[in-house]
């Protein structure tokens with residue numbers, strides 16, 4: 535395909551640069567920065583835009599830096615390692631404003647806070663890796679890694695610079711562990727999860743045959759590993775190994791107000807715990823004065839528990855989630871922190887919960903939303919019947935957030951503020967909190 539020299543106008547969501555070909559057509563190029571002149575090769579052409587690969591940076595932006603990771607560009611997990619961290623945050627801010635102007639139709643976007651991550655590397659508290667037979671004759675006979683960018687092949691990795699150091703140490707040990715060598719032909723995936731309050735890790739592996747308990751337990755000779763689980767079929771892990779692992783092998787997290795959270799393997803935890811604490815703090819500030827709180831995607835109680843613990847005028851706290859294990863953890867954590875009776879946690883969909891609240895005529899002065907990436911447009915129309923004053927909507931996907939905020943504006947809510955939290959340095963992802971208030 536042909537080559538061209540283009541100027542990069544801006545970065546868009548996804549971390550790619552937008553430029554224009556000589557014929558005026560938009561072209562998307564990875565690993566560039568606004569203002570750079572670059573030589574590119576067109577790799578595909580659609581009706582409205584083309585995609586290209588970067589061949590050479592002819593004039594480089596001052597914020598370009600040398601990416602520290604040897605896998606950068608092949609792995610696909612990071613898109614912004616070639617950008618200084620300060621500039622990454624500025625670019626995410628520009629991208630967020632652009633999305634809200636275009637997709638929510640706002641001329642004046644009330645972005646009230648931007649919170650960078652205290653760690654720009656080594657912030658991830660879990661590693662999810664594929665296991666594949668090695669294509670070389672060199673031992674070990676397997677590779678652990680991520681699926682390569684634009685491919686189905688597994689890229690062998692020895693270390694991920696985004697992951698916490700303890701996770702990397704467990705990853706390195708797995709390559710040399712005699713039992714893991716024996717188990718590896720049957721293992722499809724592994725997940726290493728950090729327990730920050732103990733600086734230990736748990737290991738879960740997905741296996742095609744039932745392993746012997748003694749083999750699973752022998753993995754515990756890996757330094758920093760506190761418990762091991764495996765999944766044969768379904769989603770509920772077998773374990774913990776050892777059977778008497780403290781707290782059932784759960785991970786421990788110190789949260790706002792010194793609460794300790796206890797989380798089973800595989801239950802969702804926000805990726806960057808330090809940034810999660812900033813979000814907990816902001817939610818607590820914005821919830822002041824509220825008495826009745828409904829959390830429609832409560833998970834293991836991440837945001838609801840500090841509110842139930844300390845909100846001065848708090849009276850009713852109801853949280854629902856479709857993951858029964860997350861709800862089990864919320865209840866376990868509430869008990870351990872002597873919060874019993876302060877909150878009601880139920881395994882239920884947000885949709886079913888809203889129907890039940892409407893039927894019972896129950897309303898809340900604060901509703902929390904934290905749905906998966908696709909957003910929650912199917913439940914928005916019920917919110918005017920249940921959300922009396924505030925909605926706090928946390929999202930890891932600004933385009934679906936902008937789409938849903940636009941609907942909420944049409945349903946009688948005002949967008950009071952947006953807060954950007956850089957939960958995912960080096961990648962294009964960002965976490966955004968939208969504060970909506972019902973019009974008087």
Ligand SMILES: C[S@@+](CC[C@H](N)C(=O)[O-])C[C@H]1O[C@@H](n2cnc3c(N)ncnc32)[C@H](O)[C@@H]1O
Nearest residue numbers: 802831832833836855856857883884904905906
């Ligand atoms: C991004 S996570 C957030 C969880 C929690 N707020 C936290 O910070 O840990 C999204 C959560 O939504 C839950 N979920 C997905 N679909 C749901 C639905 N229809 N109703 C209720 N919860 C749902 C998932 O199980 C998951 O726990």
